[in-house]
Structures are given as C-alpha cells and as structure tokens.
Amino acid sequence: MxxxxxxxxxxxxxxxxxxxxxxxxxxxxxxxxxxxxxxxxxxxxxxxxxxxxxxxxxxxxxxxxxxxxxxxxxxxxxxxxxxxxxxxxxxxxxxxxxxxxxxxxxxxxxxxxxxxxxxxxxxxxxxxxxxxxxAPKRVKWVRMIYSDFSIFTRDQEHLISTKGLEYLEGSLMMDYTPANNWRSSFFSPSNESRITYLLKKHGILYCLDMVKYYDDETVNSVDKEVQMLQEGLNFIPGFTFTRDETYVDFLNRVRRGEITLKSKGLWDVPHPWLNLFVPKSHILDFNAGVFVDIIHRQKKTTGPLLVYPTTKIVWDDKMSAVVPDEDIFYCVGLLHSGSFNDWQDLDNQNNEILEYCDRAGIKMKQYLPHYKSKEEWIKHFGPKWNTFQERKAKFDPRMILSPGQNIFNYV
Ligand SMILES: Cc1cc2nc3c(=O)[nH]c(=O)nc-3n(C[C@H](O)[C@H](O)[C@H](O)COP(=O)(O)OP(=O)(O)OC[C@H]3O[C@@H](n4cnc5c(N)ncnc54)[C@H](O)[C@@H]3O)c2cc1C
Structure with a gap:
C-alpha cells in the first residue's frame, strides 16, 4: 500500500x-x-x-x-x-x-x-x-430460504420498499459446503439436515435475512409485525427460522465467526474478495452467469457469498463513491477464503467473473475497487472522473496520499 x-x-x-x-x-x-x-x-x-x-x-x-x-x-x-x-x-x-x-x-x-x-x-x-x-435493545432476525433466484430477489425488492424492517441481506448456500458456516450457524442440527436434503435437490439455495429491531415498548407487538412483513413472501414453505438477539450481539455477529476461525488458525489466510454493485436489470443474468455457471460449477470457494439490494436514492452522487446508474442495484460480496496454495485459483475466478460481466454488458461497479491501469480507473469513475482528478490536484497536488490505490501513482 x-x-x-x-x-x-x-x-x-x-x-x-x-x-x-x-x-x-x-x-x-x-x-x-x-x-x-x-x-x-x-x-x-x-x-x-x-x-x-x-x-x-x-x-x-x-x-x-x-x-x-x-x-x-x-x-x-x-x-x-x-x-x-x-x-x-x-x-x-x-x-x-x-x-x-x-x-x-x-x-x-x-x-x-x-x-x-x-x-x-x-x-x-x-x-x-x-x-x-x-438504540434498540433487541432484534428479531429472520432467515427464509428460497430455491428460485428470481422469486428471492423479487421478495428482497418488495421488502426494501416496505416500511417496518431495519436490515435486509441475502446469501447463497451451495451443495458442496455446509449450511452452517463460520459466519453464521443459524440452523439447529435437525434443521441443518432438512436444509442439506434441499441443497442436494437444488444445488444452490438463497437465504433472505431480515431484521426487525425492538425494545421494551414494542416487545409485545414485534412478533405480529414480523408476521405481517412475511405475508405474501414466497420462500419455501416451512423454511423460515428466527433468532432473538441483543442488538449488540446482532451487530457484532461476524466477531463470533472470527473468534472461531482464529482458534482454528483459519482467519489469517488469503482472502481474494470481490465486491460488486450489480444493477437490478442484470441481476438475473449475474445469477445465471456467475453464481450458477462459474462459482457453483467450479466449486472452489468456501467463503460467504452475499447478495442484497439497495437504492440509489440513499447515495449522494456528489461523494466520491461510485455506484451503478440504476434506481436499484445489488451489493454482491464474494468473500472467498483461500489458502496459501490456492489463492491464485480464486483470483483467476474473480477475473473470470469480471470478464463475464464485461462480455454480458453488465454495467456493474466494483466496491473496494482494484484496478491496474489508468484507463480502467477512468472507466470506473465514469462521469465523476474529471471532478475526481480536479479534487486530487486541489487537495493533494504532490500525490503523496494512498499511492497504493494505483490511480494517480503507478508502482
Ligand atoms: C473482515 C472485513 C470485513 C469487512 N466488512 C465490510 C462490510 O461489511 N462493509 C463494508 O463496507 N466494508 C467492509 N470491509 C471493507 C472495509 O470497509 C475496508 O477494508 C476499509 O478500508 C477498512 O478500514 P480499515 O480501518 O481496515 O482500513 P485500512 O486497511 O487501514 O485502510 C484502507 C485504506 O483506507 C484509507 N484510510 C484508512 N484510514 C483513513 C483515514 N483516517 N483517512 C483517510 N483515509 C483512510 C487509506 O487509503 C487506506 O489505504 C471489510 C473488511 C474486512 C477486512
């Protein structure tokens, strides 16, 4: 850096x-x-x-x-x-x-x-x-399972347009990895075996996570409100699971996984992650081309795979962060965990995913972007490039800050 x-x-x-x-x-x-x-x-x-x-x-x-x-x-x-x-x-x-x-x-x-x-x-x-x-005191954290990606994303988009929930994410389960993983052990052993059976049948399952905050004033109504949020959703019948946690335990959930992985010596390993913002108009192509045809077919990755929507309206376009030019876009996190022997394979897979998006005309943006050439950075920033460049000249004309991003300085 x-x-x-x-x-x-x-x-x-x-x-x-x-x-x-x-x-x-x-x-x-x-x-x-x-x-x-x-x-x-x-x-x-x-x-x-x-x-x-x-x-x-x-x-x-x-x-x-x-x-x-x-x-x-x-x-x-x-x-x-x-x-x-x-x-x-x-x-x-x-x-x-x-x-x-x-x-x-x-x-x-x-x-x-x-x-x-x-x-x-x-x-x-x-x-x-x-x-x-x-701050709320506690949360109801609900996970629902889907086998059909288009129904899963339709329900996600419906939920983000509805009032009443405070958190929504989504993730994938693959038939070559356990339903419970380091980041989430949501399912009891008996539920895990039901899910494993489903996974064998479908190959890939999609989890929709939603959270409703509550405290002493709302403790008596929260279950009813969660039930109302679930009305009309099309997850697989019987495959909905709820956890009740303190707000802090919920926010700090990844720490539990970190401690487990550290105890097994599996935290300090290479993580060739790829984070993308994918426009809604191409999310079904992305599922077919990336989740199904690259990741599931190659069966290389063991890390969490996240996919959940957000809306452009909550992003201020004057800021330097870059997002796709569409009202709704998906945050996709391919949080691969590798080893010192196989990280290169995962890196190659990431490149294959980027090439696929290019070929399929998916106008995604990288989040936590990594590019090697100036042309790629100019393409990434799109209409923001000129302003970005002018601001650099104004606030850091000698280009001493963060040269490792390889935008203005090349090593
Ligand atoms: C385990 C893990 C989980 C993550 N989960 C998420 C997530 O859920 N959501 C998400 O959005 N991101 C996530 N990230 C990415 C995270 O937002 C970035 O890696 C961010 O840079 C982390 O901050 P840091 O303190 O580790 O930065 P560092 O790695 O220390 O710095 C990264 C770069 O940020 C810049 N920087 C750092 N501090 C400053 C400062 N004070 N002023 C100006 N520039 C600064 C510098 O350019 C620096 O090179 C995750 C990262 C990790 C490692």
Missing part, C-alpha cells in the same frame, strides 16, 4: 486526547464526534452508554471509521439509512497539502464530498461527526 512511502499509525492519535477516548456524544444526542482511528465496535459501545447508536453499519465492526468512510461502509441497513458515508455531518481532514480543514455539506464542501468514498486520496480523516439515533 505504501511502496517507498509512509504508513500512518492512526491509533497513535489516541495518545493526544486531553479528555476521553476520542468518542464524544453531543449533548443533543444527535451525533457523536469520533476520531478517524476509532473502531466501529468502540463507537458502538461508547454511544450505547447514552442509549444511542449510529444507524448505518458494516457487517464487521473491527474496522476504523476513517477506513470505512474512505470506501462507503455498507451492510443490511444501507437500503434504509444509506451507506455510512451518508450519515456523516462533518469531518476534520488533514489534506495532502498539510492543511487542517473542517468540512461539511456547507463548509469546504468540495473536500467533504471528495473524502467520503475517496479511497484515502485527498486527506486523512482525523474526526468524523456521525449521526446517532436511539
């Missing part, structure tokens, strides 16, 4: 706080001022002390605020609240020129929009003012 360059140890900022730990909740309770080096898990714990929490999350919370805001920060709440970059009121940034600037939509707005989703290319985020809301 920093060939012949400098790596900033953001955690060292913690030493300089005169009061507190770098997370300060406003007296109004509407926002928290948070150091760019803070982990989201620490933001969660500090804000919960006030009965509050941020509204938009990532699946995994041991990531820094500055790091996710440099990308977008997405999870099952994105369709409702927008990505994490859409829930920031103000930033302190040290630009590539060494200027220390406070920015927001109204003040130094160009820097604000540049930095959010800006891949670390314009400045270092040292503080972010994050939107807060009242």
């Amino acid at each position: 920093a060939h012949d360059g400098v790596v900033v140890n953001m955690l060292s900022l913690k030493k300089h706080y005169k009061n507190g730990n770098g997370i300060r909740v406003s007296t109004s309770g509407n926002y928290a001022d948070v150091g760019g080096e803070q982990l989201w898990i620490d933001v969660l714990n500090a804000t919960l002390e006030h009965g509050l929490a941020p509204v938009s999350w990532t699946d995994y919370l041991y990531l820094t605020v500055g790091g996710t805001l440099s990308n977008a920060g997405i999870s099952g709440q994105t369709f409702l609240y927008g990505p994490q970059i859409g829930n920031v009121l103000e930033l302190d940034v040290i630009t590539g020129k060494g200027d220390f600037m406070t920015c927001s939509k109204d003040k130094n707005s160009e820097l604000f929009y540049a930095v959010l989703g800006g891949l670390g290319l314009f400045g270092i985020i040292t503080r972010a003012r994050i939107v807060l809301a009242k």
